Amino acid sequence: MFAGLARFVVRHPWWTIVAWLAAAVVIIAFSPKLTTESDQGEFLPSGYESVQAVELETDAFPQQAEASSLIVVQRSDGGQITPQDTAKITEAAKTLTAEKDEYPTVQGFITSPELVAPNKSIQLITVPMEMATGAEAQEQSQAIKDLREKLPEVLGGNLEAKVGGDIAMFVDNEDSFTQSFLLITVATFALIIGLILLIFRAPLAAILPIIVIIVTEQLSMGLIGSASKLLDFSGDDSLQIILTIVLFGVGADYYLFVLFRYRELLRAGVERKEALIRAVERVGEVITSAAAAIAATFIVLMLASFGIFAAWGPSLAIGVVVMGITSLTVFPALLSILGTAVFWPSKAWKKEPKGTVSTKLGGLVGKRPAIVALAAAAVMIALSTGVLGFKSNYDFQSSFPQDTESAMAMKDMEKGFPAGQTRPVKVMFESTDGQPLTKAELDAFGAEAKSLPGVGGVAPAELGQDPKVGRVNLLLDGNPVSNESINLVKDELNPAVHDLAPEGTKAYVGGEAAIYADINKVVNRDLSVILPVAGVLIAVILLLLLRSVVAPLYLVPAVLLGYAATLGSAVFVFQGLLGEPGEIFHLPIMLYLFVLAIGTDYNILMTARLREEAKQGHAPRKAAALAVQHGGPTVAAAGLILAGTFSVMLLASVSMLQQMGFSIALGIALSAFVMSIFLVPGVTALLGERAWWPGRAGPKEPPAGSADPAEEQYAPSGTRS
Incomplete structure (x- = not known):
C-alpha cells in the first residue's frame, strides 16, 4: 500500500500538489466556521445541580445582566466614606448612567447605601453589562478603558476609584495573553526553522514545513467547521491555539521522519527518486500508525461529559488525520520536485558522520540495556510519586499579574466586604x-x-x-x-x-464555586474513562503495527508512566517548590493531549525502527544500538522542537501558562529522551525476539557469513533461532 502511494506521489508530484491545493481551496472557501463558547458552565451536562440552578435563574430573572464590572470607590486619604461622599458617589453613578450610551454594552451604573461597606472603607458601584463577542468585545474593552479615564472627573478630588470584575480583568490581561501567544507562535517558527537549519544546514528544508503546516491548519479548520454542524458541537476560545500547537507539533515530527530517512538512504548511495520512494514506504506505516494513535486518543475525548473536552476530540483528530495525509503526499511531492536541492547549500547529506552522540548512546543501550532501562524506569517512577499530592486550582484570577487595576480593585473590595461579594x-x-x-x-x-x-x-x-x-x-x-x-x-x-x-x-x-465543584466531578470522571480506553486503543494500534502481542504490554504502560511522571513533576515544582495552591484544573487533560497523545509518536517511531533492525537479522542488542543510532536524531530533533516551543511559555507573565509550558515541555522531553531513547530500546533488547511474539522479527536463517564484526561486542540477549 505505502509502496504504491510512494511511487505515485514521487513520480507525479505536480498532480499531487495541484489536487491537494484544489481540495484546500474548496474546503476553506465553502466550509462553515466553528462556533465557540467562553462560559465554562455551558459545557457541563444538564444533569448537574449548578447547571440546573443557572437555568432556573435565567428563566426567573430574565432582566439580570449577562456580565458585570465593579467600581470600587474609596477616599484618597484612606478615611471612612462619609454621607457627603455617598451622595457624591450616587450622583456620579447617575451621571454615568445618563451617558451610558458612550460605553457600549453597559446597561447602567448602580449604587446604594447598602453598597457602602459596614466599616465605611469603600463604596461599590455595580456596572451590569451585556455579554459581548467579536467586534462588540473590542468595543466593550474600550468602554472599560474610557470609563477609567472618566471616573476622576465625575468623582472629584477626594475620591479615587478602581474598576474590577471579570470584564475588567480580561481587559487588563488581554495584552499579557496576546504577548504570550505571539511569543509562542514566533518561538515555534524560530525553533522549527532554527533546529532544522542546525541539523541540515539548509534554508529550504527549514522553511518548507512552516508553509505546508499553515495551509494544512486552514484546511483542517474548514473540515472541523463542517464536522461541528454534522456532530452538533461547539468549541471554546482555546481550541484554535491548541490545534495550532498540535499541528505544528505532529507536522514537524512527520516531516522530520521523512526527511531523516530520505537523507539516510541518500547517504547509502540510493538514487534520489528511489531513495524518496523507499523513505515514504518505510516511514509511511510509522506515520499512519502514529497519526492513528494520536487521532484515536483524541477521539476518545468524545466520551467525556465535559463539553469542552468532547469538542476538542473530533476537532483535533481531524487535524491530525489531515496532517498525516499531508505528510505522506505533499511533503514527498515537494521533496520529489526539489530533490537534493532541499539540502542546499550543505554537502553534509552526502556522507555519514562518524562518532556521533546518537552512535555513542546506541552503543550504551546495546551494551548495558538492563542498567539503562532500570535507570530510566527509576527516574520515571520517582517523578510519578508526585501525583499523590495533586490538587486542582480553579482560581484563574490569581494566575494573572496582581499589579493590574482589576486585581487591586478586588483587594480593595475585600477591605470592606466578604471575598465572595462579586462571586x-x-x-x-x-x-x-x-x-x-x-x-x-x-x-x-x-x-x-x-x-x-x-x-x-x-x-x-x-x-x-x-x-x-x-x-x-x-x-x-x-x-x-x-x-x-x-x-x-x-x-x-x-x-x-x-x-x-x-x-x-x-x-x-x-454560582462559580458550585460550577467548579461540578467541573471537578466531571473532569475526574472523564479522566477515569478516557485514560483506560486510550490505553487500549494505543495497544491495538501498536499490535497492528508491530504484529506483536508482547510489545504493547510494555509500551502502553511506558506511555502511561510518562504521563504520570509529567504530572508528578508539575506537583513537585509548583505545589512543592513554588508553594502554589494547586495545578490549573485542566492541566491533566492538557498533558493527555500533548504528552500522552503526541508523545506516542516517538515510541512508535523507535519501536518500528527496533523491529526493522531486528528484521534485518541483527541480534537484539545490536538492533537496539542501531535503532537508537539512526532513530535517535529524528526523535531528539522532533522532541526538541516541541519541548522548546512549550518551554517558551515560562517567559509568560501568566502563571497558568507557566505551569502548562513547564509541564508539557518536560513531558515531551521525558517521552522523547528518556522513554524512546533509553527505556523502550533497553527493555526491547532485554526481551530479545520475545518482544515480537507471536511474530518473528528476524529472518528464519541468520545472514550468510559473519555478521558485522562490530556485532560481537554486544552480548546475546533474549532467544534466537
Missing part, C-alpha cells in the same frame, strides 16, 4: 407544592444560612418573575474559587443548604 453562591429555590414563595421565608432561610461554615454574609432574598422561584446569595468569607471554598461548597454548604430549605421548596446550589 456569590447562588441558592435558587423552587416551589414544590404549587404555592408562591414569600420573601419572609427566604429571608428566614438567609438568617439561618449566616451561621453556616464559610459564609461571611447573606444578600437580601429576591423573588423571581415567576413567584414560585426565588434566590438568596450567600457571600463566602474566603476566595470563592479556591480549592478550600470549592470543597466547602461541595462537601458542607450544599448538604446544609438542602437541609435548611423552607418546607415545600427545592433548593439548587449554583
Whole structure:
C-alpha cells in the first residue's frame, strides 16, 4: 500500500500538489466556521445541580445582566466614606448612567447605601453589562478603558476609584495573553526553522514545513467547521491555539521522519527518486500508525461529559488525520520536485558522520540495556510519586499579574466586604407544592444560612418573575474559587443548604464555586474513562503495527508512566517548590493531549525502527544500538522542537501558562529522551525476539557469513533461532 502511494506521489508530484491545493481551496472557501463558547458552565451536562440552578435563574430573572464590572470607590486619604461622599458617589453613578450610551454594552451604573461597606472603607458601584463577542468585545474593552479615564472627573478630588470584575480583568490581561501567544507562535517558527537549519544546514528544508503546516491548519479548520454542524458541537476560545500547537507539533515530527530517512538512504548511495520512494514506504506505516494513535486518543475525548473536552476530540483528530495525509503526499511531492536541492547549500547529506552522540548512546543501550532501562524506569517512577499530592486550582484570577487595576480593585473590595461579594453562591429555590414563595421565608432561610461554615454574609432574598422561584446569595468569607471554598461548597454548604430549605421548596446550589465543584466531578470522571480506553486503543494500534502481542504490554504502560511522571513533576515544582495552591484544573487533560497523545509518536517511531533492525537479522542488542543510532536524531530533533516551543511559555507573565509550558515541555522531553531513547530500546533488547511474539522479527536463517564484526561486542540477549 505505502509502496504504491510512494511511487505515485514521487513520480507525479505536480498532480499531487495541484489536487491537494484544489481540495484546500474548496474546503476553506465553502466550509462553515466553528462556533465557540467562553462560559465554562455551558459545557457541563444538564444533569448537574449548578447547571440546573443557572437555568432556573435565567428563566426567573430574565432582566439580570449577562456580565458585570465593579467600581470600587474609596477616599484618597484612606478615611471612612462619609454621607457627603455617598451622595457624591450616587450622583456620579447617575451621571454615568445618563451617558451610558458612550460605553457600549453597559446597561447602567448602580449604587446604594447598602453598597457602602459596614466599616465605611469603600463604596461599590455595580456596572451590569451585556455579554459581548467579536467586534462588540473590542468595543466593550474600550468602554472599560474610557470609563477609567472618566471616573476622576465625575468623582472629584477626594475620591479615587478602581474598576474590577471579570470584564475588567480580561481587559487588563488581554495584552499579557496576546504577548504570550505571539511569543509562542514566533518561538515555534524560530525553533522549527532554527533546529532544522542546525541539523541540515539548509534554508529550504527549514522553511518548507512552516508553509505546508499553515495551509494544512486552514484546511483542517474548514473540515472541523463542517464536522461541528454534522456532530452538533461547539468549541471554546482555546481550541484554535491548541490545534495550532498540535499541528505544528505532529507536522514537524512527520516531516522530520521523512526527511531523516530520505537523507539516510541518500547517504547509502540510493538514487534520489528511489531513495524518496523507499523513505515514504518505510516511514509511511510509522506515520499512519502514529497519526492513528494520536487521532484515536483524541477521539476518545468524545466520551467525556465535559463539553469542552468532547469538542476538542473530533476537532483535533481531524487535524491530525489531515496532517498525516499531508505528510505522506505533499511533503514527498515537494521533496520529489526539489530533490537534493532541499539540502542546499550543505554537502553534509552526502556522507555519514562518524562518532556521533546518537552512535555513542546506541552503543550504551546495546551494551548495558538492563542498567539503562532500570535507570530510566527509576527516574520515571520517582517523578510519578508526585501525583499523590495533586490538587486542582480553579482560581484563574490569581494566575494573572496582581499589579493590574482589576486585581487591586478586588483587594480593595475585600477591605470592606466578604471575598465572595462579586462571586456569590447562588441558592435558587423552587416551589414544590404549587404555592408562591414569600420573601419572609427566604429571608428566614438567609438568617439561618449566616451561621453556616464559610459564609461571611447573606444578600437580601429576591423573588423571581415567576413567584414560585426565588434566590438568596450567600457571600463566602474566603476566595470563592479556591480549592478550600470549592470543597466547602461541595462537601458542607450544599448538604446544609438542602437541609435548611423552607418546607415545600427545592433548593439548587449554583454560582462559580458550585460550577467548579461540578467541573471537578466531571473532569475526574472523564479522566477515569478516557485514560483506560486510550490505553487500549494505543495497544491495538501498536499490535497492528508491530504484529506483536508482547510489545504493547510494555509500551502502553511506558506511555502511561510518562504521563504520570509529567504530572508528578508539575506537583513537585509548583505545589512543592513554588508553594502554589494547586495545578490549573485542566492541566491533566492538557498533558493527555500533548504528552500522552503526541508523545506516542516517538515510541512508535523507535519501536518500528527496533523491529526493522531486528528484521534485518541483527541480534537484539545490536538492533537496539542501531535503532537508537539512526532513530535517535529524528526523535531528539522532533522532541526538541516541541519541548522548546512549550518551554517558551515560562517567559509568560501568566502563571497558568507557566505551569502548562513547564509541564508539557518536560513531558515531551521525558517521552522523547528518556522513554524512546533509553527505556523502550533497553527493555526491547532485554526481551530479545520475545518482544515480537507471536511474530518473528528476524529472518528464519541468520545472514550468510559473519555478521558485522562490530556485532560481537554486544552480548546475546533474549532467544534466537
